[in-house]
Amino acid sequence: xxxxxxxxxxxxxxxxxxxxxxxxxxxxxxxxxxxxxxxxxxxxxxxxxxxxxxxxxxxxxxxxxxxxxxxxxxxxxxxxxxxxxxxxxxxxxxxxxxxxxxxx
Amino acid sequence: xxxxxxxxxxxxxxxxxxxxxxxxxxxxxxxxxxxxxxxxxxxxxxxxxxxxxxxxxxxxxxxxxxxxxxxxxxxxxxxxxxxxxxxxxxxxxxxxxxxxxxxxxxxxxxxxxxxxxxxxxxxxxxxxxxxxxxxxxxxxxxxxxxxxxxxxxxxxxxxxxxxxxxxxxxxxxxxxxxxxxxxxxxxxxxxxxxxxxxxxxxxxxxxxxxxxxxxxxxxxxxxxxxxxxxxxxxxxxxxxxxxxxxxxxxxxxxxxxxxxxxxxxxxxxxxxxxxxxxxxxxxxxxxxxxxxxxxxxxxxxxxxxxxxxxxxxxxxxxxxxxxxxxxxxxxxxxxxxxxxxxxxxxxxxxxxxxxxxxxxxxxxxxxxxxxxxxxxxx
Numbered sequence: 459x460x461x462x463x464x465x466x467x468x469x470x471x472x473x474x475x476x477x478x479x480x481x482x483x484x485x486x487x488x489x490x491x492x493x494x495x496x497x498x499x500x501x502x503x504x505x506x507x508x509x510x511x512x513x514x515x516x517x518x519x520x521x522x523x524x525x526x527x528x529x530x531x532x533x534x535x536x537x538x539x540x541x542x543x544x545x546x547x548x549x550x551x552x553x554x555x556x557x558x559x560x561x562x
Numbered sequence: 563x564x565x566x567x568x569x570x571x572x573x574x575x576x577x578x579x580x581x582x583x584x585x586x587x588x589x590x591x592x593x594x595x596x597x598x599x600x601x602x603x604x605x606x607x608x609x610x611x612x613x614x615x616x617x618x619x620x621x622x623x624x625x626x627x628x629x630x631x632x633x634x635x636x637x638x639x640x641x642x643x644x645x646x647x648x649x650x651x652x653x654x655x656x657x658x659x660x661x662x663x664x665x666x667x668x669x670x671x672x673x674x675x676x677x678x679x680x681x682x683x684x685x686x687x688x689x690x691x692x693x694x695x696x697x698x699x700x701x702x703x704x705x706x707x708x709x710x711x712x713x714x715x716x717x718x719x720x721x722x723x724x725x726x727x728x729x730x731x732x733x734x735x736x737x738x739x740x741x742x743x744x745x746x747x748x749x750x751x752x753x754x755x756x757x758x759x760x761x762x763x764x765x766x767x768x769x770x771x772x773x774x775x776x777x778x779x780x781x782x783x784x785x786x787x788x789x790x791x792x793x794x795x796x797x798x799x800x801x802x803x804x805x806x807x808x809x810x811x812x813x814x815x816x817x818x819x820x821x822x823x824x825x826x827x828x829x830x831x832x833x834x835x836x837x838x839x840x841x842x843x844x845x846x847x848x849x850x851x852x853x854x855x856x857x858x859x860x861x862x863x864x865x866x867x868x869x870x871x872x873x874x875x876x877x878x879x880x881x882x883x884x885x886x887x888x889x890x891x892x893x894x895x896x897x898x899x900x901x902x903x904x905x906x907x908x909x910x911x912x913x914x915x916x917x918x919x920x921x922x923x924x925x926x927x928x929x930x931x932x933x934x935x936x937x938x939x940x
Contacts, residue, residue: 466571467574467575468571471857474861481868482867482868486902486904489901492875493900499727500615500899502725503727503728503730503731504619504622505622506724507619508622509678510680511657512620513620513623515731516691516693516732517886519890519891519892520888522672524888525663525674527792527796528793529784
């Protein structure tokens, strides 16, 4: 192909950058479309949360304070000993909840 | 053709040829650079999508949950508290919640057992999350055994399985009738796990919470705003492993930039000397080095972001799965709805592309301003 239509390196590079940029633009476009498509699923999940009165996402099921971080004991992270580090690997992933403005 | 444009094209041609002359070094540089952008962009996409999902879905969470604390630990709360809380002005309803955890010794997984009055399953039947169905290989109509508080075996029929799309909320959920829940755990009548409080005006939540604590000092109200904030702070960039991953990526990038900024190789210095001796201006040399840096950094940025998008939204962030799983046997399989913050992507662009390009120019400027003869001999 390039034998018949010799292309400069700079032209190839700009083609490459244009394709990548268009691909990124298409992905950003895809965000809006996917969000519109998933509206029904999100509504069904919100209805489930309302019906079962759920308070947390099911992200980490290994321990009660990682399963329901918003309802956890205030001092769970060091519950056994002040110097005892967290038992569970997800403890290093999850930051403690912010209770700084908690109602008295 | 436009002369300045033609000049840039010529210099880009030369820059690409120059990069291809050191193919091995530059391809490995591009790969490492792309990997760093990929990791940071994956984290940005994952966290953004998860926060969005949590915000949308947990909007329907109870206005307030009231727990009872005994010796600093969560304890069952008397249902009698509910009537007194319901009498507080502004409270529209108080519903006792019955829920708890069950450890399944057969597979080592933890389930969340929840009893509900709202559309409950038949007695001695359960509705299970699709995560439970997956790990226990259960289908509708199968029987599932639970070890009761006294060691006896309780049999429940699987009445229904929650849809796959609800895994992020209820993968580990076992829903049963309230009487079955009390029988399974010997949970006394007259107490509940906690209370869900609905108020008429959300602005009064803190006042009502203060009244509840005044009336029942051993209780702890948790407001909906705190529940929502938890998910913002959990995946905050300052928290836990995220800061470690981001730190490592940023450090790798600094090493990169440092390597570039601390000087040129003898070969590159010689190249600049030759270019100057055949008539290139210092500005031409700087433009050449700018384009060399821009080709690498722009390609890495575009590639890295596209790969990160595919990783998080088409492959469900499979590289993060092991880190998120921890010791959990039952892990939800969820597909996140794409979400991206253009502001964060712009920050990523300015933090990766611009500094790298600048650090490529500085040592070249130093080499380009000395005598070509000295540059070639050095």
